[in-house]
Amino acid sequence: MSQLSRLVRIARTDFSYFFRTKWLMAVLISLSLSDMLVVGLVYGRLIPSKFAGLTYFQFLVPGIVVVGLFSAATDTGRRIWLALREGVVQYYLTLPIRTGGLVGAYIISGGLGGIVYSGALLAIAYLALSFLGASTIPIQGILYALALVPFLFILATGIAGLAAFFASVSRRGEIYWVYAQALQVSMVTISTVFYPAQTIAQYLPAPVATIAEYNPLSLAAGALRTSAFAGNPLDTIVLTNLLATSLPLAMLGAFAYWIILRTIRLKGKP
Amino acid sequence: MFAVETLDLSKRYGKTDALRGLNFTVNEGEIMVILGPNGSGKTTLLMILCTILKPTSGTAKVVGIDVVEEGTKVREVMGIAFQEARGFWRHKPSSILRFHASMFDIDPAKRQDLIERTMKDLELWESRDKMFMHLSGGQAKRLETAKVLIQQPKLAIFDEPTSQVDLRGKRKIWDKIRELRDQGSTIIVATNEVREAEYLADRVTILHQGQRVVCDTIPKLKDAIAGGDIVEVDFEDPVSGKLVDDLNGLGGDVSLSSEGNQLRAKVSRAEDWVPKMTSASYIAGAKIASIRITEPSLDDVFLHFTGKALVDQP
Structure with missing residues (x-):
């Protein structure tokens, strides 16, 4: 069996672990669906004005989808921390796969978790739009959404990488959660996930507005709004920026996790 | 290899x-x-x-x-x-x-x-x-x-x-x-x-x-432990001083003690010593009632080689 197929098997096993964690699924799904179906639909009827040509629902849902992707990908960090605590990582280290392959498997499974979970949210949003007649979905929008999948996957691996980094530097589980929540609050707050760029530029200093503009979550939410919901062609500059901001995060996380595995080999513990 | x-x-x-x-x-x-x-x-x-x-x-x-x-x-x-x-x-x-x-x-x-x-x-x-x-x-x-x-x-x-x-x-x-x-x-x-x-x-x-x-x-x-095997022999009659001398004369690493009808020997290899002991007893006219052989445990082996018990005693 090749190193690649072993990597895929480990990634698949870790990926399935995310969906086997029922309490986490319950928390994530209930939050995402209540945001989408209650806040999005109900508020959408209360707020008739359009944002950049989109209804409030169409504006909000890409944000929810991106936050769902973020939450699912961040769970990689929790799984890495658990694997370190429970010694599963030592089991992995006895398997016939290179350390780099093991690191890659975790990052890929984080990417897969993010893309599958957020993909499901997007599908639910499309169904809600169809059945509730909140607005119409251009067929091109669905095609553009499919074309966005590889880019969203890269974004999810980047976030998984960041989570891996925090898991690697966390001595205790509680500390990991503090890091993860701080990351979520800062990345979602300083972004255009839930607010238009103009609003941020209006109320926050210019450097913060620039960070928000180039935040990969903003780029992903923007691409979903423009293409998956409004049906406009994908903007290559946005996609390039998305890759340019996500890949370094994935590499940072992979490097941090690799360092931790190397430390285990030297010291016997992280 | x-x-x-x-x-x-x-x-x-x-x-x-x-x-x-x-x-x-x-x-x-x-x-x-x-x-x-x-x-x-x-x-x-x-x-x-x-x-x-x-x-x-x-x-x-x-x-x-x-x-x-x-x-x-x-x-x-x-x-x-x-x-x-x-x-x-x-x-x-x-x-x-x-x-x-x-x-x-x-x-x-x-x-x-x-x-x-x-x-x-x-x-x-x-x-x-x-x-x-x-x-x-x-x-x-x-x-x-x-x-x-x-x-x-x-x-x-x-x-x-x-x-x-x-x-x-x-x-x-x-x-x-x-x-x-x-x-x-x-x-x-x-x-x-x-x-x-x-x-x-x-x-x-x-x-x-x-x-x-x-x-x-x-x-x-x-076997590497001197006096590693313990042989306990019960005779039908009290053990005589002559028999003890005869058994001491069999050679090898042996330590004997006797009390009444019983003889206790610490030997390196019981399988070598017991046949010699039975022959010597037969020649001396001492009838054997029973023989028990016990060997040291790995605990004893560990203690012998390291000077410490394998498992800490409470």
């Missing part, structure tokens, strides 16, 4: 030397038991052999492959059952075994049968629907053993394989480990349990404070 060979192997954690220049070999197809108390360096040695740990200095080879230079190749030929069971908490035992089998290229056509048979052999079948996190300590340990059994590696390592396992389970695991050896695997078992070592070992290595104290077969280790 040795199945395992270490040369001047050392491992240091901070200021603590876990292994200190260890030279250790295991022959192909044997069960080598590493006996030592907690902290003797057993687990550190196993962790280095299975490539989890890097040595501070020295070399270690598994079937001729260097564990540092070619770790991935080493991992292809060895399997380890950890002291503390390691498993995916939310997976069932069969799913964990399927993953393990797939990582080691076990023929997919035979995989399911092999897993089912091994789970039944180790009495895990009843627990097949439980998640790993709901298994008892003993069940988790059996699962740990099952991973190595289905893998059938060239080098199988078991770190305290029956701790937390009940007596019946211990016997099953020991038999399966011997079966694995008979199928061609080389086996290392680390333990501080004397019964386990006695049941399994082709040879025993005693580790103490990170160093090899002695390595040999159990009979030879026991």
Whole structure:
């Protein structure tokens, strides 16, 4: 069996672990669906004005989808921390796969978790739009959404990488959660996930507005709004920026996790 | 070629030397038991052999492959059952075994049968629907053993394989480990349990404070203790001074004491001394009523070679 197929098997096993964690699924799904179906639909009827040509629902849902992707990908960090605590990582280290392959498997499974979970949210949003007649979905929008999948996957691996980094530097589980929540609050707050760029530029200093503009979550939410919901062609500059901001995060996380595995080999513990 | 060979192997954690220049070999197809108390360096040695740990200095080879230079190749030929069971908490035992089998290229056509048979052999079948996190300590340990059994590696390592396992389970695991050896695997078992070592070992290595104290077969280790075997002889009549003198004259390393009809002898090898003793008694006209031979335990062997008890006394 090749190193690649072993990597895929480990990634698949870790990926399935995310969906086997029922309490986490319950928390994530209930939050995402209540945001989408209650806040999005109900508020959408209360707020008739359009944002950049989109209804409030169409504006909000890409944000929810991106936050769902973020939450699912961040769970990689929790799984890495658990694997370190429970010694599963030592089991992995006895398997016939290179350390780099093991690191890659975790990052890929984080990417897969993010893309599958957020993909499901997007599908639910499309169904809600169809059945509730909140607005119409251009067929091109669905095609553009499919074309966005590889880019969203890269974004999810980047976030998984960041989570891996925090898991690697966390001595205790509680500390990991503090890091993860701080990351979520800062990345979602300083972004255009839930607010238009103009609003941020209006109320926050210019450097913060620039960070928000180039935040990969903003780029992903923007691409979903423009293409998956409004049906406009994908903007290559946005996609390039998305890759340019996500890949370094994935590499940072992979490097941090690799360092931790190397430390285990030297010291016997992280 | 040795199945395992270490040369001047050392491992240091901070200021603590876990292994200190260890030279250790295991022959192909044997069960080598590493006996030592907690902290003797057993687990550190196993962790280095299975490539989890890097040595501070020295070399270690598994079937001729260097564990540092070619770790991935080493991992292809060895399997380890950890002291503390390691498993995916939310997976069932069969799913964990399927993953393990797939990582080691076990023929997919035979995989399911092999897993089912091994789970039944180790009495895990009843627990097949439980998640790993709901298994008892003993069940988790059996699962740990099952991973190595289905893998059938060239080098199988078991770190305290029956701790937390009940007596019946211990016997099953020991038999399966011997079966694995008979199928061609080389086996290392680390333990501080004397019964386990006695049941399994082709040879025993005693580790103490990170160093090899002695390595040999159990009979030879026991024979190496002067006065190692104890022979108690009951005569029909009181033991005479002449008989004691005659028996002292038989030669060898022997220490005799008598009281009434009973004679107690500490000898190196009872199997050599007893026939000579019975002949001398017959010639002296002393009729023997019974003979009891007891041999020292591995605890005694350990005490003899290290000056310390294997298990701390309460």
